[in-house]
Amino acid sequence: GDSVTQMEGPVTLSEEAFLTINCTYTATGYPSLFWYVQYPGEGLQLLLKATKADDKGSNKGFEATYRKETTSFHLEKGSVQVSDSAVYFCALSKMAGANSKLTFGKGITLSVRP
Amino acid sequence: GAVVSQHPSWVICKSGTSVKIECRSLDFQATTMFWYRQFPKQSLMLMATSNEGSKATYEQGVEKDKFLINHASLTLSTLTVTSAHPEDSSFYICSARDLSGRAVEQYFGPGTRLTVT
Numbered sequence: 333g334d335s336v337t338q339m340e341g342p343v344t345l346s347e348e349a350f351l352t353i354n355c356t357y358t359a360t361g362y363p364s365l366f367w368y369v370q371y372p373g374e375g376l377q378l379l380l381k382a383t384k385a386d387d388k389g390s391n392k393g394f395e396a397t398y399r400k401e402t403t404s405f406h407l408e409k410g411s412v413q414v415s416d417s418a419v420y421f422c423a424l425s426k427m428a429g430a431n432s433k434l435t436f437g438k439g440i441t442l443s444v445r446p
Numbered sequence: 447g448a449v450v451s452q453h454p455s456w457v458i459c460k461s462g463t464s465v466k467i468e469c470r471s472l473d474f475q476a477t478t479m480f481w482y483r484q485f486p487k488q489s490l491m492l493m494a495t496s497n498e499g500s501k502a503t504y505e506q507g508v509e510k511d512k513f514l515i516n517h518a519s520l521t522l523s524t525l526t527v528t529s530a531h532p533e534d535s536s537f538y539i540c541s542a543r544d545l546s547g548r549a550v551e552q553y554f555g556p557g558t559r560l561t562v563t
Binding site: 366368373374375376377378381421425433434436437438439441 | 450452480487488489490492495539541551552553554555556557
């Protein structure tokens with residue numbers, strides 16, 4: 333079945349450091365790929381998405397490129413802030429109709445210290 | 447836009463009782479809502495897919511008689527945990543898809559923390 337694998341965490345960085353969170357996937361066909369963020373005490377929010385190979389999703393300084401050849405969707409940010417501290421989930425969804433489901437990775441906790 | 451609310455945000459109940467959790471799409475209509483369960487420091491596990499006006503579709507291993515789902519309108523789905531036991535203690539999250547079907551993304555509620563004593 334479909335699956336998403338995220339790098340092990342947690343990750344702790346200093347403010348303004350470069351961030352990379354790895355995500356790889358296994359799926360048949362051509363899934364859409366997502367990064368969701370969960371801030372402390374809140375629900376998941378869509379951070380960015382890409383729907384086809386070579387697409388780059390970007391939002392709030394975060395970027396991720398859909399790489400079909402390596403089945404990856406790594407999340408990057410050039411300079412993290414304390415406010416970026418949260419749990420980040422990589423996910424995929426098949427374009428299989430109205431009930432298309434999200435398959436999530438395990439999530440990784442990012443802590444950014446001042 | 448695309449706000450999903452859940453009520454209550456946390457609930458404590460005694461073993462053997464039932465508890466109902468509501469999920470509402472506040473500013474859009476959702477033909478499809480999803481219910482997830484999240485254990486501490488783990489990912490979200492899809493429990494069931496709820497379609498307005500029809501029976502929910504449960505994932506393998508999820509007891510449909512224990513986790514009753516009702517999706518009576520385009521803005522409301524409910525999850526009832528029946529005869530709750532301590533092992534049902536978890537964080538329950540719902541999500542909804544916009545009726546317009548612009549994309550496959552889902553909008554998530556803030557979650558409900560259930561503790562069964």
